[in-house]
Amino acid sequence: MPLQGKGIFIWKLPKCENANPATIGRLARSANLTHVLIKIADGIYKYNVEKSTLYDYIPPVVAELRHHGIQVWGWHYVYGMDPQGEARVAIQRVKELELDGYVVDAEVEYKTAGRAAAARTFMSKIRSELPNTPIALSSYRYPSYHPQFPWKEFLNKCDINMPQMYWEKAHNPGAQLVRCVKEFQAMTPYRPVLPTGAAYGAGTWRPTPADIKEFLDKVQELKIPAANFYSWDESRNRFPELWKAISDYSWGELPPEPPKDMADQLIEAWNSHEVERVANLYAANAAHITRARTIHGQIAIRAWYNTFLNEILPGGHFTRTALSGTGNIRHLSWSATSSKSQVTDGVDTLGLVNDRIVYHYTNFTVTKS
Numbered sequence: 001m002p003l004q005g006k007g008i009f010i011w012k013l014p015k016c017e018n019a020n021p022a023t024i025g026r027l028a029r030s031a032n033l034t035h036v037l038i039k040i041a042d043g044i045y046k047y048n049v050e051k052s053t054l055y056d057y058i059p060p061v062v063a064e065l066r067h068h069g070i071q072v073w074g075w076h077y078v079y080g081m082d083p084q085g086e087a088r089v090a091i092q093r094v095k096e097l098e099l100d101g102y103v104v105d106a107e108v109e110y111k112t113a114g115r116a117a118a119a120r121t122f123m124s125k126i127r128s129e130l131p132n133t134p135i136a137l138s139s140y141r142y143p144s145y146h147p148q149f150p151w152k153e154f155l156n157k158c159d160i161n162m163p164q165m166y167w168e169k170a171h172n173p174g175a176q177l178v179r180c181v182k183e184f185q186a187m188t189p190y191r192p193v194l195p196t197g198a199a200y201g202a203g204t205w206r207p208t209p210a211d212i213k214e215f216l217d218k219v220q221e222l223k224i225p226a227a228n229f230y231s232w233d234e235s236r237n238r239f240p241e242l243w244k245a246i247s248d249y250s251w252g253e254l255p256p257e258p259p260k261d262m263a264d265q266l267i268e269a270w271n272s273h274e275v276e277r278v279a280n281l282y283a284a285n286a287a288h289i290t291r292a293r294t295i296h297g298q299i300a301i302r303a304w305y306n307t308f309l310n311e312i313l314p315g316g317h318f319t320r321t322a323l324s325g326t327g328n329i330r331h332l333s334w335s336a337t338s339s340k341s342q343v344t345d346g347v348d349t350l351g352l353v354n355d356r357i358v359y360h361y362t363n364f365t366v367t368k369s
Contacts, residue, residue: 003101003134003160003194005034005251006216007228008235009075013038013048013057016232021064022320027236029068031247036065037103037228040074040093044085047076060322062097067323069258075103075138080110080118087125094130101134102126103162104154110139111148119153127157136160138196141180143187155189164230165195165215168202173215181222194226195219199242200234209245216249262352263323263332270318270336275305283356290362312366313338328352334364342369 008028010016017023028036038058039047048057062072074093078086094102104126110119126135137154140146141163155161165180167173181193197215198207212229219227229235235243260268262281269278279302282288288295288304295304309316316338324331334346343364351359 003035003071003226005032005226006246006249007033007035007037007071007073007226008199008232008246009196009228009230010036010038010232011230012233013061016236019057019061021060021322024061025064025068025070028065028070031243032251033070034226035071035073035100035228036232037073037075038062039076040097040099041076041086041089043077043079044082044089046089046093058097060324062099063324064322067258067261067264071100072097073101073103073134073136074099075105077105077107078110078122080106080112080115080122083118083122084125087122087129090126091129094133099133101136102130103136103138104158105138106149106154107139110150111146113148116150116153119150123154123157134159136162136194137191138162138164141165141176141195143183151187152189155187155191158191161191161193162196162228163193166198166230167207167211167215168198169205171208171211173197173207173211174218177215177218177222181224194224194228197227197229199229199239199246200231201238206239207242209241212242212245213249216251220251261323261330262350262355262357263320263330266350266357267318267320267332267334270309270316273309273315275302275309278305278309281357282360283353283358286356286358286360288360288362313341313343315339325350337369340369341366343367 013019017027038061040058041047049055065072074097076090090102135158137158139149143151161184163180165177167176177195180195184190184193216227229246235246266281269281279298282298282301284298285296286301288301295301313336316336318334318336320332320334322333328351330350332348336343336346343366346364348360348362350357
C-alpha cells in the first residue's frame with residue numbers, strides 16, 4: 001500500500017515507551033500516524049536486539065502497530081565497507097519481520113571515493129531479493145551540496161526518495177522543502193519525494209511547533225502524499241511540544257481503525273467488571289483451561305468470571321502488554337492491579353471460531369498488592 005499521511009522514525013526502541021508495544025500502538029494511533037519506521041540494522045548487524053539475551057524488541061511492536069492499521073517500515077544505516085554483508089542483514093530483517101517497506105540510510109561514508117561500486121552492489125542485491133518490497137533512500141536534503149554521493153546508484157533501484165529535510169539552525173522549513181524538491185526533480189533518475197522533517201534538537205537549536213505546522217502545510221501544498229519525522233525518541237522524551245504538534249496536525253481523512261481484536265475486546269470486558277459482557281465473548285461450548293482445571297460451557301465460565309472479577313481481582317484494572325498471532329489463534333500477555341492483589345505475568349492463548357472464543361488457556365500468578 002502506498003504511503004499516505006504522517007509517520008515517524010524510531011531509533012532505539014527501549015528508549016521509546018520502554019519498548020512497550022501496547023503503549024507505542026496506542027500513541028501512534030492517537031497521533032493519527034499511518035506509518036512508523038524502526039531501525040532494524042546498523043551496518044552488518046541487527047539493531048534493536050538486546051546484546052546479552054538476543055531478545056528482539058521489534059516483532060511485538062510490529063504486531064501491535066499492525067493491529068492499529070499502521071504500516072511498519074524498517075530503516076538501516078549503511079557504511080559501504082561490506083555491501084554484501086549489509087545487504088544480507090537487510091534482506092533477513094525485512095523478511096523475518098514481514099515489513100511493509102525498507103529504507104536505506106546512507107550518508108557521509110558514501111561520499112568516500114570508490115563507494116559508487118559499493119552502492120551498486122548493495123542495491124542490486126536487495127532489489128533482486130526483495131522484488132516486491134518498496135525501497136526508499138534516506139540521505140541529504142540538497143544533492144547540490146553533496147555531488148560526491150552516489151545518488152544515481154542508489155536511486156536507480158529505489159521506489160521512493162525520503163530526503164532528510166532537516167532545517168537545522170533555521171526556521172524556514174517551507175522554503176527549504178521547496179528547494180529540496182526542485183533539486184531532486186532536476187535529477188535523473190527522479191523518484192517521488194516523501195520528506196523527513198526534524199523533530200529533534202541539535203545543540204541549542206530545536207524546531208518549534210510552528211515549524212512543524214509550516215513543514216506539513218508545505219508538504220500538502222506541494223501535493224506530496226506522505227511525510228515523516230525523526231524521531232519518536234527525541235520528540236517524546238525531550239521535546240513533547242513537537243510530538244504534540246505532529247499529533248495534532250490534521251492530514252484529512254485517514255483509514256478507519258480496524259475492528260478491535262478479540263484479545264482487546266476481552267481486556268475491555270474484564271475492565272468493565274461485567275460478567276455477562278465477558279461471557280458473551282465465548283461460544284456456547286467454549287473450554288476455559290488453567291493449570292488446575294478445565295471447564296466447559298457458559299454457565300461454568302460465568303461462575304469462573306464471577307470469582308475472577310469479584311474475589312481474585314476485585315475492581316481490577318487490566319492491561320494488555322503484548323499480543324501476537326493471526327487467523328484463529330491469539331497469544332496475549334497481561335497484567336492487573338486491584339485493591340488487594342496484582343498480576344504481572346498473565347499469559348493467555350485464545351482459539352477463535354466465528355468471532356467467538358472456543359478455547360481459552362490462561363496462566364497467571366496472583367500476589368498481594
